[in-house]
Amino acid sequence: MSAREEFDAWAADGRDRGMEERHWHTAKHVLGRMPVESGERILDLGTGSGYAARALADAADARACGLDGSPEMVRNARSYAEDPRVEFLVGDFGALPFADSSFDHAFSMEAFYYAASPHETLKDLRRVLRSGATFSCAVNYYEENTASHEWQDSIEIPMTRWSMDEYRAAFDEAGFHVAAQDTIPDREIEIPPSDEFPTEGFESREAMVERYRTLGTLLTVGVVP
Amino acid sequence: MSAREEFDAWAADGRDRGMEERHWHTAKHVLGRMPVESGERILDLGTGSGYAARALADAADARACGLDGSPEMVRNARSYAEDPRVEFLVGDFGALPFADSSFDHAFSMEAFYYAASPHETLKDLRRVLRSGATFSCAVNYYEENTASHEWQDSIEIPMTRWSMDEYRAAFDEAGFHVAAQDTIPDREIEIPPSDEFPTEGFESREAMVERYRTLGTLLTVGVVP
Amino acid sequence: MKESLMEIIRCPMDKQELELEPIQESDDEVLEGRLVCTECGEEYPIEEGIPNLLPPDMRDDPPA
Amino acid sequence: MKESLMEIIRCPMDKQELELEPIQESDDEVLEGRLVCTECGEEYPIEEGIPNLLPPDMRDDPPA
Numbered sequence: 001m002s003a004r005e006e007f008d009a010w011a012a013d014g015r016d017r018g019m020e021e022r023h024w025h026t027a028k029h030v031l032g033r034m035p036v037e038s039g040e041r042i043l044d045l046g047t048g049s050g051y052a053a054r055a056l057a058d059a060a061d062a063r064a065c066g067l068d069g070s071p072e073m074v075r076n077a078r079s080y081a082e083d084p085r086v087e088f089l090v091g092d093f094g095a096l097p098f099a100d101s102s103f104d105h106a107f108s109m110e111a112f113y114y115a116a117s118p119h120e121t122l123k124d125l126r127r128v129l130r131s132g133a134t135f136s137c138a139v140n141y142y143e144e145n146t147a148s149h150e151w152q153d154s155i156e157i158p159m160t161r162w163s164m165d166e167y168r169a170a171f172d173e174a175g176f177h178v179a180a181q182d183t184i185p186d187r188e189i190e191i192p193p194s195d196e197f198p199t200e201g202f203e204s205r206e207a208m209v210e211r212y213r214t215l216g217t218l219l220t221v222g223v224v225p
Numbered sequence: 226m227s228a229r230e231e232f233d234a235w236a237a238d239g240r241d242r243g244m245e246e247r248h249w250h251t252a253k254h255v256l257g258r259m260p261v262e263s264g265e266r267i268l269d270l271g272t273g274s275g276y277a278a279r280a281l282a283d284a285a286d287a288r289a290c291g292l293d294g295s296p297e298m299v300r301n302a303r304s305y306a307e308d309p310r311v312e313f314l315v316g317d318f319g320a321l322p323f324a325d326s327s328f329d330h331a332f333s334m335e336a337f338y339y340a341a342s343p344h345e346t347l348k349d350l351r352r353v354l355r356s357g358a359t360f361s362c363a364v365n366y367y368e369e370n371t372a373s374h375e376w377q378d379s380i381e382i383p384m385t386r387w388s389m390d391e392y393r394a395a396f397d398e399a400g401f402h403v404a405a406q407d408t409i410p411d412r413e414i415e416i417p418p419s420d421e422f423p424t425e426g427f428e429s430r431e432a433m434v435e436r437y438r439t440l441g442t443l444l445t446v447g448v449v450p
Numbered sequence: 451m452k453e454s455l456m457e458i459i460r461c462p463m464d465k466q467e468l469e470l471e472p473i474q475e476s477d478d479e480v481l482e483g484r485l486v487c488t489e490c491g492e493e494y495p496i497e498e499g500i501p502n503l504l505p506p507d508m509r510d511d512p513p514a
Numbered sequence: 515m516k517e518s519l520m521e522i523i524r525c526p527m528d529k530q531e532l533e534l535e536p537i538q539e540s541d542d543e544v545l546e547g548r549l550v551c552t553e554c555g556e557e558y559p560i561e562e563g564i565p566n567l568l569p570p571d572m573r574d575d576p577p578a
């Protein structure tokens with residue numbers, strides 16, 4: 001199955017809205033830290049339902065552009081957004097369809113590791129960002145989050161599983177200055193009482209607490225020199 | 226009273242340790258976000274008891290240097306630290322006694338706004354940081370934190386009260402790229418039940434909740450291009 | 451797609467400028483049309499207001 | 515103060531290199547001594563292992 005077919009199917013199933021709800025718990029903190037000024041242009045890489053693009057336009061009066069490789073995702077995202085400051089387009093992480101220095105900042109949640117050539121994507125991202133721009137890259141799938149490792153089994157698209165160190169090194173190699181790195185806990189997801197474990201996803205309550213309250217979302221922030 | 230006399234008196238009173246305990250609630254999150262690599266040199270500006278220098282050496286195997294204008298503060302800080310990776314010296318924010326590009330990162334908690342010429346201090350900081358270095362500037366005294374405004378009444382040293390926007394603009398003007406800005410809530414300080422208000426510091430429980438749980442510590446992160 | 455997006459979008463293959471060929475427009479948006487690369491001549495569709503700037507080999511419907 | 519600090523410390527006034535004049539040393543630290551600016555000649559004390567690099571007008575004890 002191609003990435004496009006896979007994610008088109010997710011969109012048709014309404015998984016875009018489900019992800020929005022869960023990812024918002026930590027994504028809102030990532031968005032809240034971005035030093036966005038009014039009128040700036042922001043790229044949302046792998047926009048899904050487009051919630052981040054909507055939130056940035058709304059909270060920071062920014063012009064947000066959501067890119068996604070799945071036409072069905074983008075069709076949904078467009079249908080949820082009424083704000084004229086928000087735009088969506090279909091495109092691939094491997095061939096960003098933008099001019100040099102097009103954006104003042106970029107954001108990506110739970111999407112970057114689907115890039116077929118993540119190092120190339122980072123370099124191309126650097127190209128489409130102006131000097132001084134930030135890239136906030138948020139992922140739940142990463143080496144230290146052992147509970148996430150099995151996710152690859154249920155999807156045919158190859159996923160890149162870097163450690164925190166590997167994210168910093170890759171940003172560095174692509175010419176970003178690493179400005180910050182952090183794991184952001186999900187304090188909102190409901191964790192059932194111990195006697196309900198094992199659940200479908202977790203052997204024990206401790207494992208679920210670790211996955212969400214301790215590890216949460218890995219954020220790496222790069223700045224273009 | 227000179228800054229030196231004021232803070233020497235604080236140190237003699239043991240206020241350095243009291244601040245350490247309270248500031249740690251949010252400072253640890255600031256420190257945790259810094260992308261410090263093993264062996265890097267870090268400056269702790271206005272080190273007080275020196276806890277941040279100690280923590281950086283310990284957690285990130287960094288070489289930390291704490292600067293403070295109060296000889297008594299530094300004497301205390303030195304007495305608390307056993308780690309050979311930690312050093313302290315007496316110096317003023319207005320005349321940083323360091324070579325160009327001496328440090329890989331800088332940190333400052335509840336100290337920066339005492340600088341007599343904050344714009345000059347930012348510029349000098351940029352000078353002593355290498356390209357790609359970050360400066361994490363954390364303050365509880367800032368415009369949006371209205372509960373903090375009255376602090377100036379109890380100290381003779383003039384304090385700079387910038388807004389979040391003014392911090393970003395000043396960093397920018399000094400030649401830093403602003404990489405992130407955030408308010409970090411203090412989730413640990415105990416807030417008494419409503420019937421114990423007014424207290425010495427707060428009219429109402431709501432005001433105290435806003436001061437700590439909502440506003441907390443303002444963090445601005447700059448990166449040297 | 452609003453015309454202002456033309457400022458930043460480029461051909462995904464060679465990053466050269468695109469020319470907008472509108473077919474159907476609303477008040478402030480192009481609903482159907484084409485984006486043509488001024489360099490390589492590749493054409494990218496705009497459908498239901500959405501520009502599709504996937505590289506040509508990823509754009510076409512997968513064989514059923 | 516460890517000698518390795520000499521790599522980064524400079525005269526606060528003109529940011530020129532300092533020369534270390536140790537008076538009392540322990541295993542790995544200078545406990546008492548002086549740091550002298552190689553350019554302006556200003557002297558900065560090291561006392562109880564702590565270098566005092568305040569500008570000269572801020573260093574001196576305040577009048578009682």
Ligand SMILES: Nc1ncnc2c1ncn2[C@@H]1O[C@H](CSCC[C@H](N)C(=O)O)[C@@H](O)[C@H]1O
Pocket residue numbers: 003007008016019020023027045046047048049050067068069070073091092093094108109110111114115116
């Ligand atoms: N190579 C690629 N190019 C462009 N988009 C891709 C891609 N691989 C995956 N995606 C998109 O990345 C998204 C990952 S799901 C995450 C969506 C959203 N950011 C959220 O937080 O909920 C999907 O919408 C998928 O279509």
Ligand SMILES: Nc1ncnc2c1ncn2[C@@H]1O[C@H](CSCC[C@H](N)C(=O)O)[C@@H](O)[C@H]1O
Pocket residue numbers: 228232233241244245248252270271272273274275292293294295298316317318319333334335336339340341
């Ligand atoms: N102009 C100046 N130069 C150097 N240090 C200064 C200064 N003005 C204030 N300070 C120092 O800044 C510190 C502020 S109190 C904060 C201390 C510590 N960072 C903490 O978080 O607890 C004091 O130790 C004071 O001596």
